[in-house]
Amino acid sequence: MFNWFSFLTYAVITAATPGPNNIMSMTNGARKGFRAALPFNLGIWTGFSIVMLLCTALCELLGTLIPKIRLPMLLLGAAYMLYLAWETFRSSGDIQEGRAGEGFLSGLFLQFVNAKIYIYGIMSMEAYILPVYQGQALPLAGFALLLAFIGFVFTLCWSAFGSVFKLLFSRHAKLVNTIMALLLVYCAVSLFM
16 A cells, blocks of 8 residues: 555655755745746756656666665665755754756756755655556656656745745754654655555
């Protein structure tokens, strides 16, 4: 049976935390306004969808060709989640602003160099989705697009809230970081339940 709670917890936490997409969306939203930042965010969504579909195909292929890869991938994934939990917990909450891209193509091309979403896609597939839906192309494509959509929703949130979202993380950094870290630990443990 598919563990929706654990999967969505992991997907939402990973999509909501600062990364290249969220920081650049926040910067664009604060600098240009929500509407003017939309082309950049739509580029992110398009590129994110392409990368998630590619990650899904790669994970499916590797899982079929090398079935013994699942346990090492789970162990690596759990270790990575615990590392993220530790780094999140000890983080100061300060968000460094990067240079914001301007439009659709900037958002699209950012996805192909954004390591965070590759890890997000591979972990989601290996830990949660492929064990239940291996070999089922339509559900796998649906999950890939769902992952991209979840990421897109949070880039829109970061863009909409702009500097307000930055202040939320800064003012309540320890509480937010502790909650996110504990939820990541839960996700890591739930991989083996």
